[in-house]
Amino acid sequence: MALGQSYSPGSAPEPVVWHLPEEEPVALAYNGRTFAVMLASPADLEDFALGFSLSEQIIATPSELWECDLVRIEAGLVARMTIPSARAAALIGRRRALEGRSGCGLCGLESLEALHRPLPPVRPPPVTPEAIRRALDQLGAHQPMRARTHSVHGAAWSDPNGEILLAREDVGRHSALDKLIGAVSRAGGAFEAGFVVLSSRCGFELVQKAAAVGIGLIASVSAPTGLALTAAGGAGLVLAAAARGGGIVRFDPPAGAAEGAPSC
DSSP states (O other): OEEEEEOOTTSOOEEEEEOOOOOEEEEEEETTEEEEEEEEOSSSHHHHHHHHHHHTTSOSSGGGOOEEEEEEETTEEEEEEEOOHHHHHHTGGGOOSSOBOTTOSSTTOSOHHHHTOOOOOOOOOOOOHHHHHHHHHHGGGGOHHHHHHSOOEEEEEEOTTSOEEEEEEESSHHHHHHHHHHHHHHTTOOGGGSEEEESSOOOHHHHHHHHHHTOOEEEESSOOOHHHHHHHHHHTOEEEEEOGGGOEEEEOOOTTGGGSOOOO
């Protein structure tokens, strides 16, 4: 909590107590070697470690994360993970050179080629516009951290009927999605059997992470970026956004996109 001054037009300033979101550096280390340092909210970090490992294609299945220990050091937190040696060896050439900021899921990549890794084809689930709108309307009720701070992102997992089953929050939208991916995986969920709901706009890095684990539909509160839509179209992933008047806008990929070459 922090004490501040509230200023309103025509009124004297008043003291206000504000609940601020926490943000800490989290090092993600595999088999004794640090791969990335991300700024994240220090909650649900086991989910974050697993979700990051899956969405960054460091491991292929949750079972390949053999161990995960969270250790606090003076500089922050370390997620010490053990994965198959072949997977760890493959990371040496793609280690992130810089820290990842909370606002960006791409910071620290060593080359543009690392950014444009191929996206696997996905299959969107059969979901009606009404179900997408229902899930978007429910999202706020699943964000207790946002209710306190007014300043964090949320990612939720919905069934095809628009009922939210799981939700995670973070100061970074990409970290919120990683936490959700980890939570769904730990719960034994099937990514082809539902869709993701986001409290933020849908950017390229979110499409990239979703496609990596087989998510076929992302609904967000605002429109996607052009690059996100291009990437989603190449992978066969559907994007949807909330529209005025209680509706939605749905962006379907071109026919046959999922069977074609990846867009990035």
